Amino acid sequence: MNCLLVCPSQGGSEDRVLLITPFIKAHLISTTMNPNLNAFWMPFTANRQFKAKPRLMASAQGMYYKDVEGREILDGTAGLWCVNAGHGRSTIAEAVKNQIETLDFAPTFQMGHPGPFELADRLTRITPGDLNAIFFANSGSEAVDTALKIAIAYHRAKGDSTRTHLIGRERGYHGTGFGGISVGGIATNRRGFGPLLSGVDHLPHTHNLEHNAYSHGQPEWGAHLADDLERIVTLHDASTIAAVIVEPVAGSTGVLIPPKGYLEKLRSICDKYGILLIFDEVITGFGRMGTPFAADYFNVIPDLICVAKGITNGCVPMGAVFAKESIREAFMQGPEAAIELFHGYTYSGHPLACAAALATLDIYQNENLFAKAATIAPYWQDALQSLKDISCIIDIRTIGLIAGIELESIPGSPGARAYKALVNCFEQDLLIRTTGDIIALSPPLIIEKEQIDRIVTRLRSVLSAL
Numbered sequence: 377m378n379c380l381l382v383c384p385s386q387g388g389s390e391d392r393v394l395l396i397t398p399f400i401k402a403h404l405i406s407t408t409m410n411p412n413l414n415a416f417w418m419p420f421t422a423n424r425q426f427k428a429k430p431r432l433m434a435s436a437q438g439m440y441y442k443d444v445e446g447r448e449i450l451d452g453t454a455g456l457w458c459v460n461a462g463h464g465r466s467t468i469a470e471a472v473k474n475q476i477e478t479l480d481f482a483p484t485f486q487m488g489h490p491g492p493f494e495l496a497d498r499l500t501r502i503t504p505g506d507l508n509a510i511f512f513a514n515s516g517s518e519a520v521d522t523a524l525k526i527a528i529a530y531h532r533a534k535g536d537s538t539r540t541h542l543i544g545r546e547r548g549y550h551g552t553g554f555g556g557i558s559v560g561g562i563a564t565n566r567r568g569f570g571p572l573l574s575g576v577d578h579l580p581h582t583h584n585l586e587h588n589a590y591s592h593g594q595p596e597w598g599a600h601l602a603d604d605l606e607r608i609v610t611l612h613d614a615s616t617i618a619a620v621i622v623e624p625v626a627g628s629t630g631v632l633i634p635p636k637g638y639l640e641k642l643r644s645i646c647d648k649y650g651i652l653l654i655f656d657e658v659i660t661g662f663g664r665m666g667t668p669f670a671a672d673y674f675n676v677i678p679d680l681i682c683v684a685k686g687i688t689n690g691c692v693p694m695g696a697v698f699a700k701e702s703i704r705e706a707f708m709q710g711p712e713a714a715i716e717l718f719h720g721y722t723y724s725g726h727p728l729a730c731a732a733a734l735a736t737l738d739i740y741q742n743e744n745l746f747a748k749a750a751t752i753a754p755y756w757q758d759a760l761q762s763l764k765d766i767s768c769i770i771d772i773r774t775i776g777l778i779a780g781i782e783l784e785s786i787p788g789s790p791g792a793r794a795y796k797a798l799v800n801c802f803e804q805d806l807l808i809r810t811t812g813d814i815i816a817l818s819p820p821l822i823i824e825k826e827q828i829d830r831i832v833t834r835l836r837s838v839l840s841a842l
């Protein structure tokens with residue numbers, strides 16, 4: 377029976393038994409913690425490498441996970457940039473439990489239930505500007521595809537049906553739908569999947585170690601890179617361009633901070649040519665910058681914002697798009713009986729997600745968590761920047777409660793050094809995230825100074841030894 381637990385992906389069957397046996401002895405407490413690792417095809421993971429030496433979490437509370445051995449692991453990444461209020465929040469659990477016992481599901485196509493109306497209304501109290509029309513999805517990827525579709529359909533609704541081009545940015549990450557990978561600029565996420573959407577172009581990214589290394593906050597250099605949008609407009613003609621989408625702070629590519637003046641320039645060029653500006657705030661939304669949204673932090677208001685992750689503290693999948701009221705109004709001109717936007721998901725405004733999100737917003741508000749993040753952010757940034765002297769580090773970028781640490785790649789083995797850091801940090805009870813040779817850190821907003829010190833001490837010990 378135990379053979380079922382064997383990782384089937386590496387070496388011969390005897391090797392596999394040897395690999396998994398200590399794991400079984402040490403960890404298998406109940407059948408739920410006793411999984412056959414084979415069937416789950418893991419996302420964005422080297423499956424065979426992982427299953428040969430798994431890292432399995434069993435529970436979480438506050439700033440810590442516990443793995444299946446009962447070892448406490450400090451969460452340096454808020455799960456995956458989503459558990460902004462920390463783990464194990466009982467009020468969210470209660471709200472979800474009450475909701476499932478009361479109304480497990482109700483459609484939102486031609487039907488409704490109070491949850492999404494209440495949540496949308498509540499969200500408008502913190503959305504920037506007049507981004508008060510809220511469309512619900514179930515993930516960041518769906519939010520992005522929704523925003524891109526709304527942008528194109530908006531122009532069409534206004535009689536501008538030639539505006540179909542979408543402009544993304546090199547190194548951008550906008551999830552994994554075909555829309556998201558088309559406007560996204562990470563080669564590995566695109567190259568396996570055919571021609572993608574047509575009519576897409578990309579701005580240059582803003583990463584430049586020569587000019588911007590060790591950015592503590594926004595770098596001085598690079599606003600001019602937004603002028604490339606003028607070149608793209610000249611090439612395609614403004615009359616063909618629907619929208620520009622960027623992450624205000626790019627996360628998944630390894631933390632790229634917008635240069636001073638860059639987002640402002642994008643905003644003004646978009647205004648000049650009637651192009652919609654979309655901020656993908658899937659990671660920057662809900663307090664990561666010490667403000668509700670990055671749009672508030674940078675004081676640049678886009679036309680549409682995509683969110684997910686922190687909207688429910690990561691507990692129940694949910695995404696959303698915030699659109700300017702004028703965008704929604706453009707759809708509301710035809711006959712009242714006509715469906716205005718042929719788009720949506722079975723689970724748009726799912727009762728459990730709405731309950732989780734409302735309870736999460738209560739926590740953010742009652743505990744003043746966005747302001748708390750703003751207060752501790754300078755300590756966080758100074759602490760991370762103090763690692764500068766470690767020889768394998770070539771850059772540290774910090775803003776809000778975010779840090780990117782770029783390591784010198786081992787020649788011929790890109791990503792290997794950072795992966796080793798991830799494994800060694802995990803063994804020293806710290807969860808970090810890596811992309812290529814960049815470490816990305818984004819702890820829950822409830823982090824205390826002592827925990828920041830602990831993260832930095834662990835990182836120093838691991839990185840100095842690499």
Ligand SMILES: Cc1ncc(COP(=O)(O)O)c(C=O)c1O
Pocket residue numbers: 514515516517518520549550551552623627628656657658659684685
């Ligand atoms: C900026 C950004 N957009 C979109 C996504 C996709 O979100 P999801 O994985 O929920 O589809 C992510 C995920 O990390 C993200 O960082």
